[in-house]
Amino acid sequence: MASTIGSNKQDPGSTLLLVVDDDQTVRELLAEGLGVFGYPTVRAASVDEALEVVRREPVKLVLSDIEMPEKNGIVLLGELKAQHPDVDVIMVTGAVDAITAIQSIRQGASDYVTKPFNLIEVQIVVERTLEKRRLIQENREHQERLEELVQLRTEEVLEKKGEVERLFRELEGSYESTLQALVTALDFRDNETQGHSYRVVEYAMLVADRMGVGEPELTQIRRGAILHDVGKIGVSDAVLRKPGKLVASEWDEMKRHPEMGYRMLRHIPFLKPALDIVLSHQERFDGSGYPRGLKGEEIPMGARIFSVVDTFDAMTSDRPYRAAMSIAVARDEITRCAGTQFDPRASEAFCSIEERQWREIRERVHKSVLALDEQVRRCLG
Secondary structure, eight states, rough: OOOOTTGEEEEGGGGGEEEEOOOOOHHHHHHHHHHHHHHHEEEEHHHHHHHHHHHOOEEEEEEEEEEEEEHHHHHHHHHHHHHHHEEEEEEEESSSOHHHHHHHHHTTTTEEEEEEEEEHHHHHHEEEEEEHHHHHHHHHHHHHHHHHHHHHHHHHHHHHHHHHHHHHHHHHHHHHHHHHHHHHHHHHHHHHGGGGHHHHHHHHHHHHHHTTEEEEEEEHHHHHHHTTTGGGGSHHHHHHHSSSSSOOHHHHHTTTTHHHHHHHHHHHHHHGGHHHHHTTTTTTTTTOOOSSSGGGSOOOOOHHHHHHHHHHHTSOOOOBBBBBOOOHHHHHHHHHTBBTTTTHHHHHHHHOOOOOHHHHHHHHHHHHHHHHHHHHHHHOO
């Protein structure tokens, strides 16, 4: 909004002025002079009368004598600033009194004129004061408009942010549903390990939480745990579903599944942080694992946690060639292999969790898998 001071000058006729002086001659002379310049005026002979006029009338500017009986102009100035802060005050003094003038300015007066006054000088001071007030008011209104605009834009941004967050949650939900569907399909293909992926996800989250892992790492561990065996899609049924132990060549094929899973998923940006578990979940703490032979803390933390719970689930699940171990026996085995197969910290965190919690997870997942089996059977007729 481009403008000049001159183009926005107020019409004097719209500005009511109050002249305050105990001397009637001075009061009338000043009021009549201002009237000649186009300013409508009202008059008061004392501080109390002036305050009553300001309460009643839309006064914009007060010209007040300083030296008056009983209450002087400085008292009036203080009352006006306290009760009507938007009313400007010009002090009128009978002599060049620098101390009184400075005191009045410090207490909020806009300016001062001296007696005997020159009416042209009074006009200049009045116009200067009103122009300053106009600029202050314009600036205040502009600031208020800016604040309103900022508030409006802030509300719009927050609304858009909420919409983006909602869409992001929906998108994440779609991703999660897709991952769950993929893993469910894999678990159904591998009858020997049905429910395994769901159990190890909950196991891994429990251990990670016990180790003090927070977000976003927890989410990445959960996604990696869900997808850890996705590379088995590339393993033949003859190997994957073989009821007995694998021979060397079959074992070589099975050992390729971490790299196959990694290659399948590496071009999906939102899964990239979770791929540490997919690629490294078969590494061993002593460096004897695969596919890269990583050792110790070279193995990503999520993969070290997962290695413990993955082995625990394998030991506590039935296989065609052996019965499931008890939870107590499996825990002892994990303790025994800490520092060789497993990260000692992850093993310690695992063993600090009560047996009851592992049993509750197994039972809950088992019920979920049975319900899913029933749904699939109904869908297939």
